[in-house]
Amino acid sequence: MSAHLLSEITVFVLAVFVGFEAISKVPTMLHTPLMSATNAIHGIVLVGAILVAGLPDPTLHPLIAVLLVVLASLNVFGGYTVTERMLQMFKPKTDVQRPVDSARNKP
Amino acid sequence: MNDTALANPVDGAYLITGVCFILGLHYLSSPKTARLGNRISMAGMVIALVATLTQGIVGWWEVGIGMAIGAAIGIYSARVVKMTAMPQMVAAFNGMGGGAAALVALGDILRLLRDNNGFVAAGSAVPIVLSCAIGSISFAGSIIAFLKLQEWMTGRPIQYPGQQVVNALLALIVLASAVAVCASVAPELSFYVLFAAALILGVLFVLPIGGADMPVVISLLNAFTGLAAAMTGFVLSNNVLIISGALVGASGTLLTILMGKAMNRSIANVLFGAFGAVKTAQGAVDATSGGSVRAGTADDIGTMLAYAHEVIVVPGYGMAVAQAQHSVRELADQLEKHGVEVKYAIHPVAGRMPGHMNVLLAEANVPYTALYDMDDINPEFPRADVALVIGANDVTNPAARNVTSSPIYGMPILDVDKAQNIVVLKRSMNPGFAGIDNPLYENPKTVMLFGDAKKSIDELTSVVKGL
Numbered sequence: 001m002s003a004h005l006l007s008e009i010t011v012f013v014l015a016v017f018v019g020f021e022a023i024s025k026v027p028t029m030l031h032t033p034l035m036s037a038t039n040a041i042h043g044i045v046l047v048g049a050i051l052v053a054g055l056p057d058p059t060l061h062p063l064i065a066v067l068l069v070v071l072a073s074l075n076v077f078g079g080y081t082v083t084e085r086m087l088q089m090f091k092p093k094t095d096v097q098r099p100v101d102s103a104r105n106k107p
Numbered sequence: 108m109n110d111t112a113l114a115n116p117v118d119g120a121y122l123i124t125g126v127c128f129i130l131g132l133h134y135l136s137s138p139k140t141a142r143l144g145n146r147i148s149m150a151g152m153v154i155a156l157v158a159t160l161t162q163g164i165v166g167w168w169e170v171g172i173g174m175a176i177g178a179a180i181g182i183y184s185a186r187v188v189k190m191t192a193m194p195q196m197v198a199a200f201n202g203m204g205g206g207a208a209a210l211v212a213l214g215d216i217l218r219l220l221r222d223n224n225g226f227v228a229a230g231s232a233v234p235i236v237l238s239c240a241i242g243s244i245s246f247a248g249s250i251i252a253f254l255k256l257q258e259w260m261t262g263r264p265i266q267y268p269g270q271q272v273v274n275a276l277l278a279l280i281v282l283a284s285a286v287a288v289c290a291s292v293a294p295e296l297s298f299y300v301l302f303a304a305a306l307i308l309g310v311l312f313v314l315p316i317g318g319a320d321m322p323v324v325i326s327l328l329n330a331f332t333g334l335a336a337a338m339t340g341f342v343l344s345n346n347v348l349i350i351s352g353a354l355v356g357a358s359g360t361l362l363t364i365l366m367g368k369a370m371n372r373s374i375a376n377v378l379f380g381a382f383g384a385v386k387t388a389q390g391a392v393d394a395t396s397g398g399s400v401r402a403g404t405a406d407d408i409g410t411m412l413a414y415a416h417e418v419i420v421v422p423g424y425g426m427a428v429a430q431a432q433h434s435v436r437e438l439a440d441q442l443e444k445h446g447v448e449v450k451y452a453i454h455p456v457a458g459r460m461p462g463h464m465n466v467l468l469a470e471a472n473v474p475y476t477a478l479y480d481m482d483d484i485n486p487e488f489p490r491a492d493v494a495l496v497i498g499a500n501d502v503t504n505p506a507a508r509n510v511t512s513s514p515i516y517g518m519p520i521l522d523v524d525k526a527q528n529i530v531v532l533k534r535s536m537n538p539g540f541a542g543i544d545n546p547l548y549e550n551p552k553t554v555m556l557f558g559d560a561k562k563s564i565d566e567l568t569s570v571v572k573g574l
Contacts, residue, residue: 005230008341008349015125015350019357022132028455028480031362031462032193034135035329037145038358039200041128042329044152044351045207045336046174047159048343052214053173054164059217064210065169066176072207073177076152078200081185083145086193086466090138093474 033086040079046072120158121347127151128351138475155347190470191427194459195256198325201332202249208242208335209302215342216298229289236285238338240305245331247309252324256459262318271379274311280304316378319501321459323366323377330359362461369455371517400536403554405563408530409570415492417448419484421521422464423457425498429560435497436471438564441571451477452484452521454502485522494526498560504545514543529553532563
């Protein structure tokens with residue numbers, strides 16, 4: 001095993017632990033946005049897609065290369081948009097608009 | 108990398124991206140800071156993409172057209188998708204990422220073969236075959252999950268004789284072709300065999316999994332795509348891919364475990380158990396024999412709700428199907444005008460993905476402070492005057508507590524049966540997804556209101572309004 005590969009594996013393992021730490025603090029209420037947010041994060045594969053499709057002497061047929069970038073871009077742009085939309089909806093009680101003041105109408 | 112080589116500034120940018128992603132996940136720990144977190148994560152993504160585009164890209168057409176099409180479709184569909192359809196949307200985007208990882212692997216193995224006269228070193232081949240196999244399974248599996256959730260195909264488990272054998276054979280083919288690629292035995296052909304077999308395996312492994320188990324499957328596929336992305340990071344020697352993929356892999360794994368726990372089932376049981384197949388209907392029948400069901404009218408139930416002190420709403424997938432979340436919110440508003448305290452009890456696996464009900468209720472403007480997790484709300488049920496069950500079934504089934512023969516025995520449930528009165532809104536007396544009878548319905552404290560959930564709630568709302 002090369003030193004380079006070992007350092008990459010180190011990064012991978014440490015990131016897994018950081019991931020577990022960060023995720024275990026997310027409340028169940030936010031699990032759908034969490035899933036959507038991590039979904040968007042693995043859209044980082046777009047970086048790989050750009051390198052494979054865009055660097056000189058490409059090996060993929062141009063149409064396949066376009067398809068590759070389309071798939072990864074869908075993941076990134078769709079993922080972030082949908083997460084943002086969901087998170088916008090989570091409001092504490094004070095921010096929620098009430099059609100009628102509920103306290104005043106208590107019997 | 109040796110010490111004399113100058114560091115590439117792009118790697119510095121990638122480091123910032125990694126930090127942004129971690130901070131983004133950190134801020135998701137509270138609904139107050141979650142949006143900030145998503146923005147930080149987005150900023151990290153932009154930094155990584157801009158940095159990558161400075162890396163001597165020549166294929167601007169491919170990259171530009173691809174990104175334009177992907178962004179247009181992605182943003183458009185993300186904007187118009189209904190919140191009830193969120194599980195299939197997430198599944199679809201997840202599949203796209205998996206497919207991209209598999210194609211990155213294809214591009215790279217072809218480059219290696221070209222540069223090395225048809226030979227590939229085992230060390231570089233391992234991450235390539237892994238990212239192709241995991242990415243393809245995730246892609247094909249996500250598409251099937253999407254079709255099931257969208258109800259373009261049946262949500263019931265699809266089974267045929269010898270299913271496990273076929274899947275095992277396919278897994279063997281994937282393994283064998285992966286080994287062949289690594290050993291440079293007909294590497295290009297072997298790689299295509301690997302690609303195709305992994306795609307078929309992805310399809311076949313999700314087919315026998317029922318709709319109610321989708322929270323587990325979606326979490327697992329999310330973890331898969333994360334891992335596939337991390338593997339492409341090893342392929343391309345790119346730390347930002349490794350870090351991000353590892354984060355997502357960890358997150359997906361954790362959620363998968365949590366969902367399994369919330370159903371008291373092992374992940375293997377979910378994947379290979381074909382839960383929800385019609386034949387699993389035995390078990391609970393004997394527990395409920397002889398009981399009778401009491402049906403009520405909207406007038407009676409509406410009055411009972413209006414004169415309660417505390418009502419706990421228990422939403423389930425049926426609420427999502429009927430698109431009833433806005434009606435529920437209106438009913439709650441009317442009840443609050445009568446001085447009733449309304450709380451919502453959310454079971455971890457209610458709906459089709461983790462946290463699905465929370466998103467639907469948030470969309471209907473229910474404040475998140477009124478939403479309670481199972482552990483927080485269970486002690487509250489004995490104090491509640493009415494538990495209002497809307498389209499939830501198995502997560503309220505008391506058989507899970509004491510009927511050892513029940514297929515859901517041991518699953519943590521909401522203690523709905525401990526409330527003073529129980530109102531169940533249901534379309535008909537058909538058993539729930541798991542095909543198990545629910546003794547809750549025969550509880551003397553229970554009143555059933557049959558019909559479409561949205562219509563029933565609207566009726567209740569008008570009754571409460573008229574009081």
